Amino acid sequence: MVKVDFLLRRDGILGVKLGDIVAVEYVGTLDNGGVFDSSEMQGGPLEFKVGGGQVLQGFEDAVLGMEIGDKKTIVLEPSQGYGEYSTNLVETIPRSSIPNNERLTEDTMLLVSLPDGSKMPATITTITEESVTLDMNHPLAGEVLHFEIKVVEIS
Numbered sequence: 362m363v364k365v366d367f368l369l370r371r372d373g374i375l376g377v378k379l380g381d382i383v384a385v386e387y388v389g390t391l392d393n394g395g396v397f398d399s400s401e402m403q404g405g406p407l408e409f410k411v412g413g414g415q416v417l418q419g420f421e422d423a424v425l426g427m428e429i430g431d432k433k434t435i436v437l438e439p440s441q442g443y444g445e446y447s448t449n450l451v452e453t454i455p456r457s458s459i460p461n462n463e464r465l466t467e468d469t470m471l472l473v474s475l476p477d478g479s480k481m482p483a484t485i486t487t488i489t490e491e492s493v494t495l496d497m498n499h500p501l502a503g504e505v506l507h508f509e510i511k512v513v514e515i516s
Contacts, residue, residue, distance in 0.1 A: 376426040377515055379412040383424055384514035390507045397501065406513050417442055420508060427512045437506040446503030451486070453494045465493060473497070 377383050384406040389398040400406050409415040411424060419441040423433055439445050456462050459471070465488050473483045473495065487494040 376428045377411055377424045377512065381411045382408060382516045383411055383512060384408045385424060386511045386513055388509045392505050423510060424512060429512055429515055432509065432511045435508050435510065437508070439503050439505065442504065442506045443499035443501040446498050450497040451494065452497070453492050456488070456491055456493050459493060471495070
């Protein structure tokens with residue numbers, strides 16, 4: 362019976378390298394253990410090009426050198442994830458400046474236009490008769506992110 366000790370790819374490089382397309386199963390949790398995302402919640406493995414900037418840099422860096430079947434747990438500080446929470450990204454605006462403002466509810470996400478013409482998602486945090494407070498921080502800003510990663514495919 363033949364026993365396989367390691368896998369040597371055709372290009373001679375073992376494991377994931379820049380430019381590879383990888384598929385990973387993952388679970389993302391917060392410090393309190395709550396799951397914020399997973400490949401199961403998304404319907405299957407996450408596929409991305411390593412070095413393509415499609416996922417968080419720390420997540421991308423973690424898969425480098427991994428091989429099919431390898432598992433790894435990583436912790437990303439806010440600076441490596443979605444950034445620190447910034448009060449500069451919280452703004453109170455007149456309620457009348459929002460179309461259909463009678464339907465507003467807290468925790469609703471809106472797409473807001475910035476002065477430079479770009480658009481950014483914002484979450485309504487407070488509503489009064491006169492104003493609406495919008496939080497333009499990413500919902501995971503300021504959070505430490507924990508990921509369990511398993512490489513399931515490399516191409």
